[in-house]
Amino acid sequence: MAKVLMKGNEALGAAAIAAGCKYFFGYPITPQNEVPEYMSKELPKVGGVFIQAESEVAAINMVYGAAGAGARVMTSSSSPGVALKQEGISYCAGAELPCVIVNIMRGGPGLGGIQPSQTDYFQATRGGGNGDYRLLVLAPANVQELVDLVMLGFDKADEYRNPVMILGDGMIGQMMEPVEFKDNNNQELPEKTWATVGTKGERKPNVVNSLYLDAEDLENHNTRLQEKYAKMKANETRVESYNIEDADVVITAYGTTSRIAKTAIAKLEKEGYKVGLIRPITLWPYPYDEFSKIKDDCKGVLTVEMNTGQMLEDVKLALNGRVPAYFYGRTGGMVPTPEEIVEKVKEIYGGDR
Amino acid sequence: MAVAVERKVVFEKTKGLTDVETHYCPGCTHGIIHRLVAEVMEELGVLDKAVGVAPVGCAVLAYKYFNCDMQQAAHGRAPAVATGVKRVHPDNFVFTYQGDGDLASIGTAEIVHAAHRGEKISTIFVNNAIYGMTGGQMAPTTLIGQKATTAPYGRDEATTGKPLKMSEMLATIDGAKFVERVSVDSPANIRKAKRAIKKCFQVQLDGLGFGIVEVLSTCPTNWGLAPTEATKWLQDNMIPYYPLGNFKSPEEVK
Amino acid sequence: MSTARGKVTFKEDICKGCGLCNAACPVGILGLNPDSINIKGYHPAYVVEPDKCTGCTNCAVTCPDLVITVERR
Numbered sequence: 016m017a018k019v020l021m022k023g024n025e026a027l028g029a030a031a032i033a034a035g036c037k038y039f040f041g042y043p044i045t046p047q048n049e050v051p052e053y054m055s056k057e058l059p060k061v062g063g064v065f066i067q068a069e070s071e072v073a074a075i076n077m078v079y080g081a082a083g084a085g086a087r088v089m090t091s092s093s094s095p096g097v098a099l100k101q102e103g104i105s106y107c108a109g110a111e112l113p114c115v116i117v118n119i120m121r122g123g124p125g126l127g128g129i130q131p132s133q134t135d136y137f138q139a140t141r142g143g144g145n146g147d148y149r150l151l152v153l154a155p156a157n158v159q160e161l162v163d164l165v166m167l168g169f170d171k172a173d174e175y176r177n178p179v180m181i182l183g184d185g186m187i188g189q190m191m192e193p194v195e196f197k198d199n200n201n202q203e204l205p206e207k208t209w210a211t212v213g214t215k216g217e218r219k220p221n222v223v224n225s226l227y228l229d230a231e232d233l234e235n236h237n238t239r240l241q242e243k244y245a246k247m248k249a250n251e252t253r254v255e256s257y258n259i260e261d262a263d264v265v266i267t268a269y270g271t272t273s274r275i276a277k278t279a280i281a282k283l284e285k286e287g288y289k290v291g292l293i294r295p296i297t298l299w300p301y302p303y304d305e306f307s308k309i310k311d312d313c314k315g316v317l318t319v320e321m322n323t324g325q326m327l328e329d330v331k332l333a334l335n336g337r338v339p340a341y342f343y344g345r346t347g348g349m350v351p352t353p354e355e356i357v358e359k360v361k362e363i364y365g366g367d368r
Numbered sequence: 369m370a371v372a373v374e375r376k377v378v379f380e381k382t383k384g385l386t387d388v389e390t391h392y393c394p395g396c397t398h399g400i401i402h403r404l405v406a407e408v409m410e411e412l413g414v415l416d417k418a419v420g421v422a423p424v425g426c427a428v429l430a431y432k433y434f435n436c437d438m439q440q441a442a443h444g445r446a447p448a449v450a451t452g453v454k455r456v457h458p459d460n461f462v463f464t465y466q467g468d469g470d471l472a473s474i475g476t477a478e479i480v481h482a483a484h485r486g487e488k489i490s491t492i493f494v495n496n497a498i499y500g501m502t503g504g505q506m507a508p509t510t511l512i513g514q515k516a517t518t519a520p521y522g523r524d525e526a527t528t529g530k531p532l533k534m535s536e537m538l539a540t541i542d543g544a545k546f547v548e549r550v551s552v553d554s555p556a557n558i559r560k561a562k563r564a565i566k567k568c569f570q571v572q573l574d575g576l577g578f579g580i581v582e583v584l585s586t587c588p589t590n591w592g593l594a595p596t597e598a599t600k601w602l603q604d605n606m607i608p609y610y611p612l613g614n615f616k617s618p619e620e621v622k
Numbered sequence: 623m624s625t626a627r628g629k630v631t632f633k634e635d636i637c638k639g640c641g642l643c644n645a646a647c648p649v650g651i652l653g654l655n656p657d658s659i660n661i662k663g664y665h666p667a668y669v670v671e672p673d674k675c676t677g678c679t680n681c682a683v684t685c686p687d688l689v690i691t692v693e694r695r
Contacts, residue, residue, distance in 0.1 A: 038456060064455045068448065069481035076445035076478070080452020083439045084419065084460075088452070106442050211437035211453065213417035213460050220386075222431045223439040373625050375693035379682040392686060394664065395640030399686025555646050555680040588640075595640040 018193040023158045024049035026194050027117060027181065028057065030165035031089045033196050036115070037063030038088040040077035042070055042096060045129045046185040047119035050091040071096040075103030075116070082112035083223035085210030087169055091117035093185075094135050095126060097143075104178055105144025108240075109225025113172035115165065116150075117181045119188040122348045130348020131185030133270060136325035139182050140299040147237055149244045151179045151251060152298040154269040158192035164296070166197075171251065173204045175243055182298060184321065186271040186350070247300055254302035255294040262291030264360050265309050265338075267330055268319040269295045272351065276319050279356035290360055298326070306333035315339040315363040319356055322346055339363075384410040388432045395595020397552045397585040398426060398494060402433055404552075404562045405465065405492055408569055409436065414461040419453050421446040423475075425467035426500040434465075444475020447482035450489045461572060463490040468509040469499045472534050479538070479580075486543025486577040490568050493534060496585040497606060504590030508532040511605055516590075531609060535582045539615035546571040546579035547615040551607060553584070553599045564614070567621040576618050584610055628677020629693040630669050637689045639664030643681035649674050652681060 021029065028050050031039070039054040055065040068074035074090050081088040092100060097118040107114055118139065122132040139152045151171055155161035161183060168179040211221050227233035255273075257280070259265050268276040273294040280290045291309070293316075295302050309316065316338055318327045324342045331340050343359045345351045384406025392398045409415050418436035422428060424443035431438035441449040446464035454462040471479050471493050482489060498516055499505040506516035506523055509531050513522040523531075539547040546568045550561035561583055568579035584606050586598035593601055630652075637660060644652045644667065651671040660666045667689065669675065677694030 038452070040452065066451065066455065066485070069477050069484075072445065073448040073451075073478050073481065076442060076448035077452035077455075079441070079445075080421070080439060080449035080454075081456045082452070083449070084453045084456040086456040088456075102442050103445070110440075211419045211439055212457055213419060213437055214415070216416040220435060221437045224431060226428060226440055228429075373629075373695060375629055375677070375695050377691060378677060378694045379679040379690065379692035381688045381691075385688065389636050390687065394638035395642055395686065397686055399688070400684065403686075403688060555683045558683050595642050596645045599642070599645070 018195045020191055020193050021158065022049060022189065022191050023161055023183070024119065024188040025053045026158050026162050027165050028053035030162040030196065031115065031169070032057055032061060034087065034166040034169040036087040036089050036169060037061060038081045038086050039063070040066050040068050040074040040081070040088070040090050042068050042074050042092065044093045044096040046121060046188055047091050047093045047117065049188070050117065071099035072102060075100040078114045079103055079107055079110070079112060082107065082114040083110065083211050085207040085212055089115040089117065091119065093119050093121045094123050097135060097138065101144035104150070105146050105148060106225050107178045108148035108150065109146060110223050111176040112178065112223065113176050115168045115172055115179050115181065117183070120182065120184045122346065128348045129185070131271070131321060131350065132346065132348060133184055133272065133321040134325070134346065135182065136298065136320070136322060139180050140301070148240065149247070149299055151175070151177060151247060152182050153179065154182045154296060154298050155187060156270055156273045156294065158187065158190060159194045161187060162194050162196060170202055170204065174202065175247055177243065182270070184270055251297060252300045252302050253296035254305045255296060256305055256308070257292040258289070259291035259293060259308050260310060261289060262309070263289045263314050264363050265291040265293060265313060265316045266319060266356065266360070267293040267295070267316060269298060269326065272319050272321055275351055275353055276356060278353040279360065282353060282357050283360055288360065288364065301329045303329070303333040306330070309338055311337065313338045315341045317341045317343060317359055317363060319351055320344045321350065382407045382410050384415055384435050385433055386435045390433055391429055392426065393589040395586065395588040395598060400552045400558060401492065401494055401583050401585065402430065404558070404565050405463070406434060408562060408566045409461070412566070412569055412573065414569070414573070417459065418461045418463070419457070421450045421453070421462070421464040423464070423466040423470040425470045427465050427467055427494065428501065430465050444470050444473070445478055446470065446475065447478040447487070447489065447491065451482055451485070451487050454487060454489050458488070461569070463492065463569070465492045466494070467500070468493070468495045468497065468507045472508045472532050480541065483538050483541040483544040483578045483580070488572050488575055488577060490572045491580040492565065493580055493582045494585045495582055495610065496587040497531070498587050498590050500587050500590055511609060533610065535580070535615055538580055543578050544580065544616060545577035545618050546621065548617070549582040549584065549610060549612050549615070551584040551602065551612055553602045567617065570621050571618060574620055576620060624672045626673050626675045627695050628675035629672070630675055630681060631691045632667055633689050634658070634666040635661050636687055637664060637666035638662060638687055639666060640686065641667070642684045642686065643667050643690060646680040646684035648678060648680060649676060651675060
């Protein structure tokens, strides 16, 4: 299929439809408005349904209902809106409902701003809502990857019966790049025999539920969820690495920040610095093991984020004190420049190249 | 000499309910309302295509009692969940079953906008003027002067306003095609309630829009009354404030 | 054997002894059995004067717990 030039937010809508998503429930919020706008235009053409819900809370609960009824369904929002969705996300996780939730992040806290940020890393990877649950969190770095991960996300949601989050930032939503919709490599997915579609008089009623009043039942349910999460950790961790075995300094960054880091690395290499890159594609499960490839005498691992140091905590867990951890971040919608990153790497080198 | 007497069964348990015994307190009228909903579904022949949505509140376990597919929703969100189900399967029969804390407090946005969109779903709204499951706290529907664990001196209009009349409010919304308030305080009213529920469900089956039946209900435990006294309290206090009757009905089901 | 028009049967074990059926009975023939305690710990509803049952179903219609089956001639 030929490449087409598309804006990130629209490409993600197109990818969802290509993946068989026919239901979208959302609420307007900048900077992701092109997603519901695109879906409202395109879904009727494929016999799907778009609803602009009364709130993000309602939208995620519509997702719950539709997912429970066996459909491929998506919602999208931006940071404060995703905060509102946390109740429903927790319920989806508890009731094991497959769905895709998009967060095109903006600065916070509170109403914050509308410029790009990565300040919802904790919210996405630590649960966000109540209870011991995990989302598969995918962090695309370009529009093509956004398309690929949205399509993958629907399959993984169905495979694990678990919500999947696409964690992007305002930049990826707004940038235009050529994309290709690759043949969706549909894996064999189990039939949704648990969905509430009416018994048709052929079986006992299905129940979609996250309530377990009996303590032992709830513990068993949680044990089963944890087993599922362990399987996701084993099979779904995704990471891109560059030159990490040999690097004197390793930069780690995800999403669009990783692209800035790559530019910085290219500049540094021209000046003779040996700098590697770890780019987590899944933020949960986190690619902790990748950091063990870094040599012991590496001068440091520099985490670059558009926040004040959230993924940094996972990096420290991964390094476990073996190599020094450094951080460079901008926030509020300020974007780190390659030059700033270059300076920071040189600082870590201590002038001793 | 013994005379053989031939009798027919004229009342037995509906197939619309499972055999699970309910957790409701003695005399709680949720059980009656469950039965009415289940009987109507059986009579309309929709049990095998029904998807119910249970609320948070006393009826949270409704998914164990209705003999059809069920989803359990977050507090107040049942109409949104039902919207999701119905939009995916427009041919299914979809209903929510919600209490007054769920529908009239935390879920006002969801119920108003389900009606506003004219969602083709049916809502059973059980109004017993109190939070039952959590232990008798004040609800938006609690009557002036009525005591609750969070209104220990009785509900005070000056600080908490007057009880919310959901049916009257919802009847102003164009997408709400059927709105009726009934009560289950007497056999006659219970039979009327069933007729209203049947009409309400028919409105959905005919694709006409949103329908709701508000059912005045007792909560003997949290009202601190014996079940029969609770019935009398409902008659003496609730019905005068929450008048029974149909607020809106399309020609098709009149 | 009663030759009354109606006959009511109670599933005693699931009765919660609320007494709503007693109050709903137009001929006043129901009671809560003072000599019996069911598995739930309640005095279950029962028919004191079966001969007078009209089979009107009011008791069953009012029962929140589906305890009662009604037959009628």
